[in-house]
Amino acid sequence: MYHNFLKTFLVLSLGLLISACATPRGTGDLGVIIERAAGSVQVVETTTRTRLARIAGLGDLSHASLVYSRDARHAYVFGRDGGLTKIDLLRGRIDKRIVQAGNAIGGAISQDGRLIAVSNYEPGGVKIFTADTLELLADIPAGSGDSQRRSKVVGLVDAPGDRFVFSLYDAGEIWIADTRNPRQPQVRKFTHVGKLPYDGTVTPDGRYYIAGLFGEDGLALLDLWQPDQGVRRVLEGYGRGQEPLPVFKMPHMDYWAQAGGNAYVPAVGRSEVLVIDQQDWKETGRVAVAGQPVFVIARPDGRQVWVNFAPPHNDTIQVIDTLSLAVIRTLKPGKAVLHMEFTPRGEQVWMSVRDENRVDIYDTGTFERVGSLPADKPSGIFFTARAHRIAQ
Numbered sequence: 001m002y003h004n005f006l007k008t009f010l011v012l013s014l015g016l017l018i019s020a021c022a023t024p025r026g027t028g029d030l031g032v033i034i035e036r037a038a039g040s041v042q043v044v045e046t047t048t049r050t051r052l053a054r055i056a057g058l059g060d061l062s063h064a065s066l067v068y069s070r071d072a073r074h075a076y077v078f079g080r081d082g083g084l085t086k087i088d089l090l091r092g093r094i095d096k097r098i099v100q101a102g103n104a105i106g107g108a109i110s111q112d113g114r115l116i117a118v119s120n121y122e123p124g125g126v127k128i129f130t131a132d133t134l135e136l137l138a139d140i141p142a143g144s145g146d147s148q149r150r151s152k153v154v155g156l157v158d159a160p161g162d163r164f165v166f167s168l169y170d171a172g173e174i175w176i177a178d179t180r181n182p183r184q185p186q187v188r189k190f191t192h193v194g195k196l197p198y199d200g201t202v203t204p205d206g207r208y209y210i211a212g213l214f215g216e217d218g219l220a221l222l223d224l225w226q227p228d229q230g231v232r233r234v235l236e237g238y239g240r241g242q243e244p245l246p247v248f249k250m251p252h253m254d255y256w257a258q259a260g261g262n263a264y265v266p267a268v269g270r271s272e273v274l275v276i277d278q279q280d281w282k283e284t285g286r287v288a289v290a291g292q293p294v295f296v297i298a299r300p301d302g303r304q305v306w307v308n309f310a311p312p313h314n315d316t317i318q319v320i321d322t323l324s325l326a327v328i329r330t331l332k333p334g335k336a337v338l339h340m341e342f343t344p345r346g347e348q349v350w351m352s353v354r355d356e357n358r359v360d361i362y363d364t365g366t367f368e369r370v371g372s373l374p375a376d377k378p379s380g381i382f383f384t385a386r387a388h389r390i391a392q
Contacts, residue, residue, distance in 0.1 A: 028385070031046060032077075049361055057097070084107070116129045124168075201391065258278070275325065295340060302322060317351065
């Protein structure tokens with residue numbers, strides 16, 4: 001009996017010792033790196049520049065993006081195969097995964113954090129799920145007028161008032177879905193916004209939704225504070241009189257740079273970044289860059305704008321100074337730089353170098369590489385600071 005008591009005592013003591021040594025961890029310093037070819041993600045910590053976990057089994061991540069829960073504990077990963085996967089960053093595992101469509105292109109989380117919306121190519125439309133269990137609450141088919149043909153949905157973002165805003169690529173429309181009653185969302189439709197809206201974004205204050213138009217030079221702008229004013233065109237004909245270049249990779253509008261009252265926009269089919277005054281949404285300048293820009297993102301303090309490019313210039317990064325509008329640095333990290341993400345206060349930028357299977361980390365003051373992590377064909381990089389932004 002004594003030996004049994006001693007054994008039990010030792011087991012309990014060891015358990016208490018392990019518990020006491022376990023260090024509680026917050027999530028504010030974490031991030032997720034997409035490994036697109038492997039269907040996996042890495043959970044990383046930015047301060048120590050280390051990998052904490054690798055989570056496999058997420059399906060086709062060739063155009064994957066994600067959003068975070070309000071507490072930044074969970075990430076919701078949107079796969080190209082229609083997969084919606086909820087992962088637990090602290091436990092390093094999948095909590096739940098569903099395949100909700102045949103071909104998906106991104107998603108968003110509602111202002112109150114209760115709902116996840118997914119935009120789909122096939123079948124075209126938006127589906128609304130609960131954030132906790134991924135239960136389907138609503139399906140919004142993206143049909144135009146009386147047509148039975150569904151449109152691909154792009155540019156899905158959240159907006160204040162528990163609304164989601166998105167564009168219909170084939171139909172040339174912008175819709176606002178009010179999901180305060182998530183089982184019966186109220187949809188407001190704006191038609192004839194322009195040819196082939198290919199992506200969209202919302203300003204950090206949640207006021208303006210802007211869709212890029214692939215079928216014409218220009219942008220479609222909707223004031224979400226005053227939607228009765230309708231959609232208006234801005235930057236119409238910005239390439240007039242010039243022969244556009246072949247487009248090898250669509251620019252992304254979901255990571256527009258906005259700094260100092262200006263928006264910095266990738267020009268479609270041109271080796272330029274357009275500068276727009278956000279007071280009147282008129283062009284105030286252009287910056288000639290090394291190639292066709294894909295991502296144009298601002299350092300959190302707004303002093304720098306970093307740009308990457310479509311092939312054949314996708315080994316290059318350029319940095320624009322927002323005071324002088326001059327390119328102040330050109331970097332050559334390696335083959336196929338797909339994505340960049342700043343640490344929350346902007347002292348470093350992480351970038352995926354897909355064809356060299358690594359993520360590089362640069363100091364944004366010295367422009368020196370200060371670290372690198374191995375990764376299997378990395379693409380998107382997403383830090384948990386996004387959890388507290390509109391249209392994260």
